[in-house]
Amino acid sequence: MQYRDFTKDGKKVSLLGFGCMRFKSKNGSVDKELAFEQMYYAYENGVNYYDTAYIYHGGKSEVLLGEFIKKYDIRDKVFIADKLPGYLINKAEQIEEIYNTQLKRLDTTYIDYYLMHMLDSLEAWEKLKNLGILEFIETKKTLGEIKNIGFSFHGVEEEFIKILEDYPWDFCQIQYNYLDEHNQAGTVGLKRAYELGIGVVIMEPLRGGSLAAKAPDKVKEIFENYRKRRSPAFWGLRWVMNHKEVSVVLSGMNDLNHIKENIKAATLTTPNNMKPRELEIIEQVKQVYKSLMKVPCTGCNYCMPCPFGVAIPYVFSDYNNKYFFGKSLVTRIMYMARAVGFGVEKPSGANLCKWCGKCVPHCPQHIDIPVKLAEAHKELSNPVIMKALKIGKKFFKK
Numbered sequence: 001m002q003y004r005d006f007t008k009d010g011k012k013v014s015l016l017g018f019g020c021m022r023f024k025s026k027n028g029s030v031d032k033e034l035a036f037e038q039m040y041y042a043y044e045n046g047v048n049y050y051d052t053a054y055i056y057h058g059g060k061s062e063v064l065l066g067e068f069i070k071k072y073d074i075r076d077k078v079f080i081a082d083k084l085p086g087y088l089i090n091k092a093e094q095i096e097e098i099y100n101t102q103l104k105r106l107d108t109t110y111i112d113y114y115l116m117h118m119l120d121s122l123e124a125w126e127k128l129k130n131l132g133i134l135e136f137i138e139t140k141k142t143l144g145e146i147k148n149i150g151f152s153f154h155g156v157e158e159e160f161i162k163i164l165e166d167y168p169w170d171f172c173q174i175q176y177n178y179l180d181e182h183n184q185a186g187t188v189g190l191k192r193a194y195e196l197g198i199g200v201v202i203m204e205p206l207r208g209g210s211l212a213a214k215a216p217d218k219v220k221e222i223f224e225n226y227r228k229r230r231s232p233a234f235w236g237l238r239w240v241m242n243h244k245e246v247s248v249v250l251s252g253m254n255d256l257n258h259i260k261e262n263i264k265a266a267t268l269t270t271p272n273n274m275k276p277r278e279l280e281i282i283e284q285v286k287q288v289y290k291s292l293m294k295v296p297c298t299g300c301n302y303c304m305p306c307p308f309g310v311a312i313p314y315v316f317s318d319y320n321n322k323y324f325f326g327k328s329l330v331t332r333i334m335y336m337a338r339a340v341g342f343g344v345e346k347p348s349g350a351n352l353c354k355w356c357g358k359c360v361p362h363c364p365q366h367i368d369i370p371v372k373l374a375e376a377h378k379e380l381s382n383p384v385i386m387k388a389l390k391i392g393k394k395f396f397k398k
């Protein structure tokens with residue numbers, strides 16, 4: 001296992017991090033025995049970074065991680081990363097309440113790496129600041145209850161840089177993989193964080209498994225032509241780990257063979273380790289995905305903001321994902337959740353488009369944005385699910 005430089009406290013954190021959000025179920029709840037077995041295997045093979053969140057497995061992920069650490073008596077040997085769900089917070093006192101709940105669930109007195117979860121816009125960050133988050137962080141750090149502070153991000157590059165530069169963060173967490181070089185924070189965001197000395201954790205290195213088991217046949221064929229037998233997952237992780245700016249790569253692991261393979265990738269792939277032939281192969285794979293693309297949107301954000309609140313790059317990203325990876329229900333639900341404003345600050349779906357045309361001249365890809373938005377909404381939405389999400393949203397706001 002490699003341990004790269006991460007935050008300024010110099011702690012040795014494993015390059016592979018265990019994402020505690022995809023545990024397998026048994027009889028309707030998390031299969032604890034299996035999860036412990038897999039987490040312990042990872043621990044014995046050098047993994048010491050365990051990432052959870054208030055909402056993972058409906059709060060059970062934090063409890064399970066706490067029990068795991070207690071069972072093996074390894075609190076001083078592992079690092080806990082946990083996240084504050086700012087999108088559920090509307091009153092100042094909720095910050096402390098949620099944090100205390102997390103400590104209780106984890107059965108610990110401190111959190112090593114604490115993140116503002118899905119801090120996807122400057123607006124979300126301003127909201128937390130107005131609710132007193134800066135004072136909260138300072139107090140907890142002084143007391144030693146939070147060791148490092150960071151944020152996770154799924155928004156656009158411009159907003160990422162602004163949030164990054166607005167506060168002396170210890171670390172950040174971004175989505176990054178060979179299909180997302182120019183999406184969300186992207187390579188520009190990754191390099192900026194590195195320049196600022198802010199440690200980077202990567203999430204979705206395989207786009208939720210889409211670049212692994214669900215990879216199109218054409219992609220699998222290209223990988224199979226390489227002289228060494230490697231799975232698409234190994235290729236995907238290797239590409240991310242090849243970047244010197246990356247300190248930790250999270251994987252939501254629930255299969256022992258995958259864990260072994262991920263550990264192998266995190267052991268063998270040192271920075272700038274990939275050969276020109278390997279990088280050529282990744283380029284070929286990217287071309288295949290490009291040919292399956294519905295909208296040539298690069299996520300540059302020049303078309304934004306839309307005066308009616310449409311998150312244009314997000315919509316196109318979801319639309320493309322549906323064609324890259326088949327009729328993925330997860331992609332469609334994520335799109336619909338954003339469209340109705342579930343789990344985010346406000347609704348931002350393609351259905352809000354009023355065809356004003358303001359965005360069109362700004363698009364360097366010459367996309368007929370309103371036409372493509374209408375197409376995307378038709379294919380990604382479902383009235384029954386949208387209605388259910390709207391009801392769920394009201395319930396969560398209570």
Ligand code: SF4
Pocket residue numbers: 305306307308309310312352353354355356357358359360369370373
């Ligand atoms: S055309 Fe639609 S997406 Fe573009 S700016 Fe107008 S309302 Fe927004």
Ligand code: SF4
Pocket residue numbers: 296297298299300301302303304312313316362363364365366367369
């Ligand atoms: S300007 Fe065009 S390419 Fe850029 S994010 Fe908007 S739609 Fe996509």
